[in-house]
Amino acid sequence: MEPFLSLNHISKTFHATRALDDIALAFMPGEVHCLAGQNGCGKSTLIKIISGVYRPDEGAEIRLGGRQYSRLSPAQSVASGIQVIYQDLSLFANLSVWENIAINHYHHGLLVNKKRLRQVAERAMASIHVSLPLEARVGELSIARCQLVAICRALAQDARLIIMDEPTASLTHQEVEGLLHIVRQLREKGICVVFVSHRLEEVMAVSDRISVLKDGQLVGTWPAAEITTRRLGFLMTGREFDYQVRELWQSRQSTPVLEVRKLSRAGEYQEVSLRVEAGEVVSIVGLLGAGRTELCLSLxxxxxxxxxxxxxxxxxVALRSNRDAIRHGVGYVSEDRMSRGLIMTQSIENNIISTVFGKVTGPGGLISRARSGELVARLVTALSIKTGDVQLPVNTLSGGNAQRVSIARWLAITPKLLILDSPTVGVDIANKAGIYHIISELASHGIAVLMICDEIDEAWYQSHRILVMQQGRITHSFLPDTSTREQIAEVVSG
Known part of the structure; x- marks a missing residue:
């Protein structure tokens, strides 16, 4: 069988940085082909070359639809059946489902034929056996349903190769299973799916072949059946990751850092009681909408x-604002670091000191560069934030390093309690390990950690206790050393 898309001698240089170095890959019809690698390995650059956003360096050979190109334009890429579903989905929140799916068909004729456009949307949905409310505004849908809208939009464009960039990052376990089922349906229709994910278990579950990129170079391509998750992690990073369950927590004091007694907020959570001691890591797991984030926002x-x-x-304590919480030694690392956690266009230094301006001001109320520099340098070193200049904006960092900055700004307040909301979302395997090490270090220094986890494995390996939240209530409590991941997953999924 001929490849749908062949790439040879694909290189890309940005100034002095070689982002891609002589990549050769082939994508077959009716296969799920995973691109695996750490943040910064070149995956995004390669996707942008395939979609025509970037022009490769001289000598590139791209064979597509029986023709050979030295580069693709965005129009050529789309016309050939290539569609990219980015992590943000790029949907129009104020438009209906059918309008989003059929958006690229509006150019046919001078007048909008709503009946025909609805039929376009209905055919796309029927092709993968999904049902969506056509008149509903996309902004009112769950993330999982928005994913389906984006996939149907690609199918309405006669997609033959669909690139999915971190499609499961914001989905629950059940929603992930539903998405992987759709991916398998696309494969059965003869569509090539290029799947990009940091979640290696999902990669292994759905992929036919896996290509690993490292430092802009192709490490190799393997049939998924011939490789293990552990081996894949090593190929991506050159390191072995072997997590161990934490030792059984021994209560050290009668007074916990945090105690919650029958806390309720209408429509969000009810009768929640929990406690977290100094040096203890407690995770909350549950389905999307269980009330976990809503609880943490109140805390x-x-x-x-x-x-x-x-x-x-x-x-x-009466926490009437986040200033009250900070005054009581509570820090909160938001899941959505791009809008709530960090000011992406501001410098690394400004983000870190944003919680403690009082600590770094000198006479006259002006920021002391000496004090600020000393604090920032200490935290950058402690959290291994990779940057050559703390004056660079945060949006120049990888996802893992940006998350470390988000943690650093709360460590600056010397917290008693640190709340981590899905701290490893969108973070590669090596940076995950780094964040897990940071959490362990925080606990060893007596900081109480309350963490929301979307992955059962993460909670099981990284916590002293695991709480299950369902429909706004804490329903179960597990100790990792006396329970199994399967038991916890069964409870979470109901």
């Missing part, structure tokens, strides 16, 4: 509970 003073108590070091 950080962003929303107010209707009833119940929050105690810090045994003392009842």
């Amino acid at each position: 950080f003073g962003m929303t107010r509970p209707d009833s119940g108590e929050i105690l810090i070091n045994g003392q009842p």
Whole structure:
């Protein structure tokens, strides 16, 4: 069988940086082909060359649809059946489902034929056996349903190769299973799916072949059946990752850092009680919509509970704002670091000191560059943030390093309690390991850690205790050393 798309001698240089170095790959019809590698390995650059956004260096050979090119334009890429579904999905939140799916068919004729466009959307949905409310605004849909809208939009464009960039990053376990089922359906229709994900278990579950990129070079391509998750991690990083369950937590004091008593907020969570001691890591797992983030926002003073108590070091506190929470030693690393966690266009230094301006100001209330520089340098070193200049904006960093900056800005307040909301979302395997090490270090220094986890494995390996939240309530508690991941997953999925 002939490849749908062949790439040879694909290189790309940005100034003095060689982002891709002589890549050769082939993508077959009706296969799921995973691109694996750490952040910065060249995956995004390669995708942009395939989609026509970037021009490769001289000598590139791209064979597509029986023709050979030295580069593709975006129009040539789309006309040949290549569609990219980026992590942000690029949908129009204010338009309906059918309008989003059929958006590229509006140019036919002077007048909009709504009946015909709805039929385009219906055919695309029927081709993968999904049902979506055609008149619903996309902004009102769940992330999982938005994924389906994006896939149907690609199918409406007669896609023959669909690139999915981190499609499961914001999905629950059940939603991931649903998406992987759709991916298999696309494969059965003869469509090539290029799957990009940091979640290696999903890669192994759905891929036919896996290509590994490292430092801009192709390490190799293997049939998925001939490689293990552990081997794949090593090929991507050159390191072995062997996590161990934490030792059984031994209570060290009678007064916890955080105690929550029957906390409720209408429509979000009910009668929640929990406690976290100094040096303890407690994770909350559950399906999307279980109320985990909503609970944490109240613990950080962003929303107010209707009833119940929050105690810090045994003392009842009223957290009317995040300033109150910070004053009581509570830090919160948001899941959405791009809009809530960090100011992406501001410098690394400014982001880190944004929580502690009082600590770094000198006479006259002006920021002391000496104090600021000393604090930032200490945290950059402690968290192994890879940057050549702390004056660079955060949006120049990889996802893993940006997340470390997000953690650093809260360590600057010397917290008693650190709340981590899905801290490894969109982070590659090596940076995940780095963040896990940071969490362990924080706990070893007596900081209480409350963590929301979307992956059962993450909670099982990284926590002393695991709480399951369902429909706004804490329903189960597990100790990793006396339970299995399968038991926890069964409870979470109901």
